[in-house]
Amino acid sequence: MKKTKYIFFTGGVVSSLGKGIACASLGLLLKSRGYEVTILKLDPYINVDPGTMSPYQHGEVYVTDDGAETDLDLGHYERFINTNMAQYNNATAGQVYYEVIQKERRGDYLGATVQVIPHITDVINEKIELVGQKTGSEIVIVEIGGTVGDIESLPFLEAIRQFRLGKEHEDTLVVHLTLVPFVAGANELKTKPTQHSVMRLREIGLQPDMLLCRTDRLLPQGVKDKIGLFCNVSANSVIDALDVKTIYEVPVQYADEGFDQLVLKKLKLPKNELNFSGWRDKVERYSKVEKEVNIAICGKYVSLHDAYKSITEAFIHAGMENNVRVNLKWVSTEEIGEQSVKEYLKDVCGILVPGGFGERGIEGKLEAIHFARENMIPFFGICLGLQCAVIEFTRNVLGKKDANSTEFNPDTKNPVIHLMETQKSIKRLGGTMRLGSYPCNLYAGTKASQAYGMNEINERHRHRYEFNNSYQKKLARAGMVFSGLSPDNKLVEMIELKDHPWFVGCQFHPELKSRLAKAHPLFREFVAAANQFSNKLN
Numbered sequence: 001m002k003k004t005k006y007i008f009f010t011g012g013v014v015s016s017l018g019k020g021i022a023c024a025s026l027g028l029l030l031k032s033r034g035y036e037v038t039i040l041k042l043d044p045y046i047n048v049d050p051g052t053m054s055p056y057q058h059g060e061v062y063v064t065d066d067g068a069e070t071d072l073d074l075g076h077y078e079r080f081i082n083t084n085m086a087q088y089n090n091a092t093a094g095q096v097y098y099e100v101i102q103k104e105r106r107g108d109y110l111g112a113t114v115q116v117i118p119h120i121t122d123v124i125n126e127k128i129e130l131v132g133q134k135t136g137s138e139i140v141i142v143e144i145g146g147t148v149g150d151i152e153s154l155p156f157l158e159a160i161r162q163f164r165l166g167k168e169h170e171d172t173l174v175v176h177l178t179l180v181p182f183v184a185g186a187n188e189l190k191t192k193p194t195q196h197s198v199m200r201l202r203e204i205g206l207q208p209d210m211l212l213c214r215t216d217r218l219l220p221q222g223v224k225d226k227i228g229l230f231c232n233v234s235a236n237s238v239i240d241a242l243d244v245k246t247i248y249e250v251p252v253q254y255a256d257e258g259f260d261q262l263v264l265k266k267l268k269l270p271k272n273e274l275n276f277s278g279w280r281d282k283v284e285r286y287s288k289v290e291k292e293v294n295i296a297i298c299g300k301y302v303s304l305h306d307a308y309k310s311i312t313e314a315f316i317h318a319g320m321e322n323n324v325r326v327n328l329k330w331v332s333t334e335e336i337g338e339q340s341v342k343e344y345l346k347d348v349c350g351i352l353v354p355g356g357f358g359e360r361g362i363e364g365k366l367e368a369i370h371f372a373r374e375n376m377i378p379f380f381g382i383c384l385g386l387q388c389a390v391i392e393f394t395r396n397v398l399g400k401k402d403a404n405s406t407e408f409n410p411d412t413k414n415p416v417i418h419l420m421e422t423q424k425s426i427k428r429l430g431g432t433m434r435l436g437s438y439p440c441n442l443y444a445g446t447k448a449s450q451a452y453g454m455n456e457i458n459e460r461h462r463h464r465y466e467f468n469n470s471y472q473k474k475l476a477r478a479g480m481v482f483s484g485l486s487p488d489n490k491l492v493e494m495i496e497l498k499d500h501p502w503f504v505g506c507q508f509h510p511e512l513k514s515r516l517a518k519a520h521p522l523f524r525e526f527v528a529a530a531n532q533f534s535n536k537l538n
């Protein structure tokens with residue numbers, strides 16, 4: 001077996017420099033040179049996973065096939081390197097401490113005083129080794145969340161220092177992502193923030209091998225020399241990470257900079273041929289697409305697009321395959337009422353209601369769905385979106401005005417959506433939903449089966465409630481099609497409407513499996529339907 005090499009990514013100066021995208025982009029380039037690559041995200045927060053965190057604070061919770069609720073960066077990793085991630089690709093300080101405390105309670109430490117060094121750092125290092133072992137990857141990229149200087153990330157950085165001690169020099173690499181701002185008043189690029197951030201890193205005993213510098217303009221050689229001198233790296237290891245228009249251009253820019261080649265040289269690995277033209281062409285072609293289609297996302301966290309990260313990315317992939325630019329219009333359903341719905345949605349060619357929890361904004365979602373259904377506007381309901389579509393149809397087509405989900409009204413006489421049997425005895429919130437990949441059978445001849453081009457699919461779930469089967473017959477008679485069911489026929493996973501050009505709901509989250517290399521079929525077909533709708537309008 002080949003030796004595994006490790007690339008550690010740390011972040012300096014400010015957050016939001018795009019460390020996740022940087023890791024994913026380098027991963028893609030190394031994979032495009034024939035290497036087996038995987039990525040581990042280490043999150044310094046104490047939550048065991050982000051599953052219980054508010055999307056306002058943490059953005060989307062990304063769910064893997066094996067049912068882990070993880071950081072949204074794992075979505076970028078999957079979308080870029082086109083490989084499925086798993087539980088072991090994400091570890092938090094909470095998980096690490098939890099494991100150590102459980103060992104202590106069992107008596108595994110045989111009376112020793114349990115400390116950050118070595119007990120916490122040992123577990124961190126075990127998690128780093130585990131990813132390589134589980135995936136058999138030749139290169140493991142490790143992203144350390146947060147910014148150097150944060151108290152929380154100290155045990156992680158210390159663990160890496162120890163990890164490197166146990167390896168050959170050429171088997172590990174530290175890449176520090178930093179910011180080189182242009183200060184207009186001085187008409188100058190400023191290197192001081194980078195110097196200070198590297199200083200903090202070196203105080204902890206980590207010397208970066210490469211500096212990846214976020215900048216709005218190419219760094220002149222003089223600036224690179226200066227950064228190199230003050231940060232103790234060679235000037236040719238100071239790499240420009242230029243601002244680009246879309247995240248998908250980042251790997252293209254890195255390839256042009258030769259970032260991946262330098263990484264391989266430092267790891268003493270052969271360069272191999274770069275097989276990257278598919279990605280490059282797709283990104284270039286898409287940058288020239290002019291036609292725009294407006295699609296509304298009617299949800300709760302619309303001011304915070306990170307809460308729907310995978311959905312926005314899935315629309316880019318679907319736009320690429322349909323040769324249109326999807327213009328997303330974010331509509332807060334708390335603002336939509338029966339009268340105002342038309343004002344908000346009159347200029348859109350597609351309406352999407354995404355997943356969500358809790359009652360806030362539900363009535364507005366129902367108005368948006370009603371509007372889509374009656375005006376024959378393509379509609380796509382995801383998870384809560386499917387549940388709302390069922391409620392709307394039962395209320396307005398079957399005339400059962402109090403139809404609801406027991407999540408919002410436990411006493412409704414018409415609980416068309418109710419708690420899954422397996423959820424009824426569950427009291428703890430963390431990690432207890434129906435999570436991860438489940439099979440689903442599609443009915444031939446439905447829009448669902450046409451989109452997928454097959455009748456057996458697997459999709460990822462994250463929910464507690466489900467469709468109440470006692471309403472199936474009545475709804476079917478009124479025109480609702482139950483196009484996807486679990487293999488035992490017990491759970492409705494997909495619905496659509498007979499007399500509508502494109503009205504589809506799914507209980508799973510298709511956005512989690514959309515990739516640039518292959519848009520998700522449901523997003524692709526939804527955008528195609530929206531494009532057709534816009535052609536008719538014009």
Ligand code: GLN
Pocket residue numbers: 354355356357358382383384385407462463464465466
């Ligand atoms: N709140 C709903 C449920 O738990 C929908 C969840 C979701 O949209 N992910 O079933």
